[in-house]
């Protein structure tokens with residue numbers, strides 16, 4: 424399937440100044456008033472522009488990406504993610520605490536389904552759809568630069584990726600550890616994991632072993648594809 428979204432992409436507002444979701448734009452203003460040193464704007468993707476692996480989370484966390492301006496940076500959700508990326512050779516360091524550090528991702532890029540902080544970490548369906556134009560553009564660029572693996576962290580990210588790729592969600596059900604053949608571009612696959620949130624890791628819904636198994640699968644598949 425081809426994936427040409429150029430017409431829609433040209434109509435996109437600049438991400439940094441986007442206020443297309445009134446509820447989220449208003450919430451960010453409130454947050455900025457309370458925490459003047461916080462980023463409190465849409466958070467752009469981070470990492471290698473020629474990545475083979477694209478990781479898609481839900482949305483910026485209040486005191487993480489929303490504070491620092493970089494996905495999964497500065498709060499609990501990033502701890503397991505960056506430790507695991509480093510363990511599998513996908514990040515230069517195992518910690519991500521500030522957007523001003525020298526952390527580099529290696530063949531990997533991280534983004535979110537929704538680029539603005541939502542109240543209670545819960546974006547509305549309309550907001551997920553609205554922001555999908557940005558994710559769609561990222562997916563399009565990722566495929567064009569021969570990306571091979573997308574990792575969705577949680578069911579919302581999974582659905583957003585399918586929406587961005589214009590796929591029927593009923594054909595690709597979310598399950599931790601699931602791998603979906605997308606037969607697009609360079610043998611593209613969608614991998615699912617529970618989100619590495621504080622709640623999921625502290626309740627052991629997602630353990631370090633479970634998360635590492637997902638990455639082991641992805642890295643092995645990427646090696647096989649490139650050999």
Ligand code: SF4
Pocket residue numbers: 438441442443444445447448465537538539550553554555557
């Ligand atoms: S969530 Fe996305 S579409 Fe909505 S205001 Fe933020 S950047 Fe714009």
